[in-house]
Amino acid sequence: MDTRFLESFLAVVDGGSIAEAARRLNLTPAALAQRLRALEQDLGQPLVLRAGRRVRPTAAGLAVLDPARRLIESTRDLRAIAAQDEPAGQLRLGAIATSLTGLLPEIIAGLRLRYPRIDYYVRPDSSMNLYQAVIGGELDAALMVQPQFPVHKSAGWLTLRHEPLILIVPEDLPDIDSRQILTAQPFIRYDRNQWGGQIVDRYLRQNGLKVREMLELDALDAIAGMVSRGLGVAIVPDWAPPWPEGLRLRRHPLPGAGGRQVGVLWTLSGARTAAQQAFVAACRARTSDQGLPGGAGQM
Template sequence: MISELRTFSAAARLGSFAAAAERVGLTQSAVSAQIRRLEQELGHALFERTGRSVTLSAAGHLSLGHAENILALFDKMRDPAADIVVHGRLRVGAISTTHTTILAPAVASLRVNYPALTLHIVPGVSMGLMDRLDAGELDAVIIVRPPFGLMPHLGWHPLVRQHFVLVVPAHLPPDDWRQIIISQPFIRYDRRSFGGRTVDRFLQAQGIVPNTAIETEEVHAILQMVASDMGVAIVPYILAVRAMPNIRVVPLGEHTILREIGVLTMLSWTSPALDALIAHLVQACPGDELPSDARAGEQAP
């Protein structure tokens, strides 16, 4: 009877079976037949018919409100999530390189859709954020996928893969990437971080021992140091690499190393708010934007 109720509502609002037929996509005779069936089921006339126009009967006026309430409830049954009110407070940890490119746009759209939801953003490195999640201090963490297997009580939600690139001062003469790393001061991505460990494993596999001058976990600081002619570095290709002046990307030959960014959660706890956050993070993730001159192959570390 849902179809009949929709047709009844359209005819009542439009005052014409012909107009209702156009609205619901039926012929006028099919509309008339649906109204007759509904009147037979209810046991009373819904319309007073006068020529080509129709007006609601007294019983029709009473029935229209009930019909539209039934239709509204049916539509909610088709989309159970529509009744869920996303509210409360989420404690979210995030590594610094995700703040501007992933987290900020996701939170902006999340707040538009769910203004009753508040977030507490906690910066940190992947390992430290994992520990805080495990201790119950955070509800979710946006981190680099660990180079080891996850404990069974943790859930991983992948967001994006990011390539690592060699960045050098813009004025540095072109040379083989290996020779650049060996001959220039090397600004190392901190080996305590998962990304730094990825770089370290790559260098070891290539038999390269760089002349490490500085080691830090802050990628934006590394880029600024390279731009200031303090050395060269291997870093993930994030928005700041494209935006930073006075640096240049050098391809790593046939070798491309990757890291995966994702959301880590506790499998024992979920909520509509957490589900909404993850959905908005997925939507906010940029695609693979590695410059064409740095695409020389793809080899997972």
Template sequence: MLRELKTFLAVVRHGTFARAGAQIGLTQSAVSAQIQRLEDELGFALFDRTGRSASLNAAGKRTVEVAQELLGVYARLATQGAVSENAGLLRVGAIASVQSSLLVGAIQQFRAALPGWRIRVSPGVSLNLLAQVDSGEFDLAVIIKPPFALPRELKWHLLVSEPFVLLVPRKLAKESWRVLLAREPLIRYDRNSFGGRLVDRFLKRMRINVNDVVELDELQGIVGLVAAGVGVAILPQAATLHIPSGVREITFGNDTFYREVGIVERAAADKQGAANNFVAYLRAMGASGKA
């Protein structure tokens, strides 16, 4: 039933069976089948279905909190063998762009200070990682700051602010960024991501109509497409990005905007010390500029 409960929460989180399936790697029919099995097991419907749409009913709304609690309790079982605060499992979520930078140094320091603790790092996009911290599946996550207020139960710690720049083939480096965005094909940072939403807001604020040709969330892949001459792209200056010699960065001057990367946490009581230590190491890495 745990798998079905996770799928149920994904549907609640993303709004439809189709969008939930796209985020967790299932077809819409597979999501529907899992929800049906869960409803059969529970003995009541979770959604009111009308045609192709489904909306959470009263019983479903009551089930959300219980499902989050059950998954959180299950996730904590891995630490039950620990008899003291000197041992356990710390569950960390992280966006791809920090896993080979500040996360490395933080893990190194954490392991030296608390060798009895294990760390499980799980990848993901910021929206999903935020929800997994909120549901208790992760103790903390390194994500892009959401464009909305966090629940009161969650804490936010800023690590780094990364300015966005326009990446262009070297031959276009001397032209105006406004002209290039209006004229050249745009390789767009995925609008489903928090970073991509920042780019979308910037373009709307600047009132620039662009010609999207590709949209993806893999930053280094976007750099590769710019290098191949497919188009231009607006990306943050992330420390892990490799910018080849054939690509140039154009700044936005007074119109520069930033991607804020930080930690969101909701530490369980039995992990408070370990989680706090890991957060401190991450913040030290961010302050040292090793992001």
């Protein structure tokens, strides 16, 4: 049995659709569907049911779900163990949206030159979900916002960027005091379910700022796009570029407003320790190159 077919089945179940699973695995939907059919023929049972664009597991699919996850995990660990101390095997990473475009490509590009035997799985998600995934062993490491509570003893933390809070306003808005802008203009809020959004909310409350909230979004690039179109103003962390092209807005610093720390969280044990350490070392080298503090954590 080809374990890639099992990985495809798991991706379909986790993603809820053939299209989403194909995107995650960098396959065409037709190629992924072919893998799924081959696995069903091998096992002699239909594993998924299709309802429009959505897919859900059959009774047989549910029965093999957990054993399939354990088998895939064991296969990945065998590859890493066989490589001994050389970083190899699949490295399961997570990243928030801004790190996915602003930090991760540079780090992986450097790693691929040194350690070509590492394979990568990358899961985009919120910091809250990524934290739980790393602590629970679903991911080996994640680029995310530092939690506002002590990191679990089973994990290490390294700060890569300090992103101060800034006020972004439409380009043609008169240049007046930031407090006046915030109280007079419609406010586009960074989602309070996100750790970064909670930092923004705390700043507003601590400074007694009553805003005219228009809507609340969890995507920073979407917030910037709304502001660029003149729909309101927003407070956001000054996230790692690239920002969306063609934005017509101005950025105002907010002295004393604080910000969010973005860094890497990783597990301190497991069969893929060599690959994890190589990834964290690449992150640490990036902080040294930019003259940033090394952050807290363990190696």
